[in-house]
Amino acid sequence: MKILQIYELSPHDNVGTGGIEVAIMETSREFVALGHEVTILTGARDIPQEQIIDGVQIISIDFCSLMKYTWNGANLSLARQALFPLVVLFNRPDTYDIYHGHIYSSGLIANYLARRAGGVAVNTIHGSYYPIWSKLANPFAARFYRTGERILAPALAKLSDIQFHTGDYFAQQVLAWGASKQKVKTIHNGADIVRFSPSLSQIADSHLITSSHGAIDSSIPVILTARRLVKKNGIEYLIKAMQLVLKEKQCQLMIIGEGAEHAALEQLTHDLDLQDNVHFLGLIPHEQLPPYLALADIAVIPSLMEASSIFMLEAMAMEKPVIATNAGGLPEVLPQSTGILVEPMDEMGLADAILELLQCEEKRLQLGKKAREHVEVNYSWKAVAKQMEAEYMRLLARKKKTLENQGRNYPSLISKFAANIVFNLKWE
Structure with a gap:
């Protein structure tokens, strides 16, 4: 399989302890060990570049320095999330079997690219602050973020071939918002049991x-x-x-x-x-x-x-x-x-x-x-990657069968996503 992992921050550029970057890099290493071709598409920290680390190709991209000026090693900014889809559109990634986008913006990108190429769209939600936003932000900001999650999480679950969650507490919330059980699966994070011994x-x-x-x-x-x-x-x-x-x-x-x-x-x-x-x-x-x-x-x-x-x-x-x-x-x-x-x-x-x-x-x-x-x-990363691989292969086989039977007649991502927003929009 050819797998494209998509996330706004690079696992190589981030000098800190960002869990999402670690999870993407560790599972990618395991996919390579399992015999797959893996690329990580990410926003550049400085100069766009391509490199290979442990068999994983990492492509960092930019457009008009939008990624350079929104990079922050300690935090993923809202501005970077909003601008990353635009940067991807101007860089036209290659064709892959699996398009795996992490969190919200990259999840939308994965769906768009998968539909263009006839691939499998996967989205991972790495937890949520939904239950505690009132403790983290002023009332207006808390409502904004809660409403955003309330719209985006179930909409992406419906759009994607599958949505992974690293915490079942939020997976259950997304199901309560109307997502299908067949579209939502919890796969917890892992640890490198060799290096951390x-x-x-x-x-x-x-x-x-x-x-x-x-x-x-x-x-x-x-x-x-x-x-x-x-x-x-x-x-x-x-x-x-x-x-x-x-x-x-x-x-x-x-x-x-x-x-x-x-x-x-x-x-x-x-x-x-x-x-x-x-x-x-x-x-x-x-x-x-x-x-x-x-x-x-x-x-x-x-x-x-x-x-x-x-x-x-x-x-x-x-x-x-x-x-x-x-x-x-x-x-x-x-x-x-x-x-x-x-x-x-x-x-x-x-x-x-x-x-x-x-x-x-x-x-x-x-x-x-x-x-x-x-x-x-x-919870070894090998065990985590094997769970994901099993889902990838199942969905890819189903996708190929569907394409053989029906051709590539997919509804547009924009119209389908807009319909989901209208259906899910509720201010609390």
């Missing part, structure tokens, strides 16, 4: 991190989180929890990531007099994450909403005990036997869970081993 913990070297940041003492227990520094990821509650934890147990928090909340979070750290125990490490390329996880005693995902966190699965793969919030898709992939769930925005709950694990090494080890076993069986 518990054996790394035996050779962890804190000196590399100390020389770079001057603050890590491996003799003090390490709490680690790797998140974009935005409100929905709940870092402020983890910092507040640290104030409670440090009253009873000496430890340190390492925060990997960058984002709009960085300055406010650093200020909160100083206001609580935690600057000696909370370390902001900035953006760390994904391939450099394993040594940091190797040093961690506990991994924490304090999100207000999340799909199936790749960082959490990678921590589990390294036998690290995990504390996560009972939000979105996190409980879908973190059984009680492999970690601890607390309620979102509950610094007291986070603090109690951290203290429980810091004070009981036996429980940390037990949870870590169970977590590794769980990921090995269910």
Whole structure:
């Protein structure tokens, strides 16, 4: 099969820990290993270029520097999403069997290109903030984003041959909005179980991190989180929890990531007099994450909403005990036997869970081993790619049969999508 993955940000240009970029690159590597030809079509960071990484062709495109000026390594802007379809139209991709667009704009592009070429249109929704927009934005913006998701998600499910979800919580919402069960499937994210291996913990070297940041003492227990520094990821509650934890147990928090909340979070750290125990490490390329996880005693995902966190699965793969919030898709992939769930925005709950694990090494080890076993069986990227491959092949066979029987007489994408918008448009 020839597979085209479509997304506005490149997995190669993004220097941070963006989960969608990681998921696209990791599944693409696995598709190549399974014998398929894979191309990633993405917006350029600077100069448009073509390159091959691990057998995956990456084509970054631009038009009138629209992608160059909307690039942001820490965030996918609304402007970039809106302009990317225009850039694709002016670059005319080759013909493929599978057109796999990620999130909304790229999902529309995948449908348009698939209909032009007679290929299979696939859309992946990498989670949603729909349940918590009122906590993240002012009322007008919250209504705008909620209405946008309410229209686009079910419309894309109806347009696409299939819509994948990395969190079942939103898949069920899209079904409730009228999408067909035959068009919606949940496939959680995965982890590289070779690179993220518990054996790394035996050779962890804190000196590399100390020389770079001057603050890590491996003799003090390490709490680690790797998140974009935005409100929905709940870092402020983890910092507040640290104030409670440090009253009873000496430890340190390492925060990997960058984002709009960085300055406010650093200020909160100083206001609580935690600057000696909370370390902001900035953006760390994904391939450099394993040594940091190797040093961690506990991994924490304090999100207000999340799909199936790749960082959490990678921590589990390294036998690290995990504390996560009972939000979105996190409980879908973190059984009680492999970690601890607390309620979102509950610094007291986070603090109690951290203290429980810091004070009981036996429980940390037990949870870590169970977590590794769980990921090995269910959430390797190879297992994820095979699930997608099975759907690709089924849909491609069906598409070919339909073309043989009926020819290429498809309704136009614009008229069909407009009809779906009219049908689904509801202001809340």
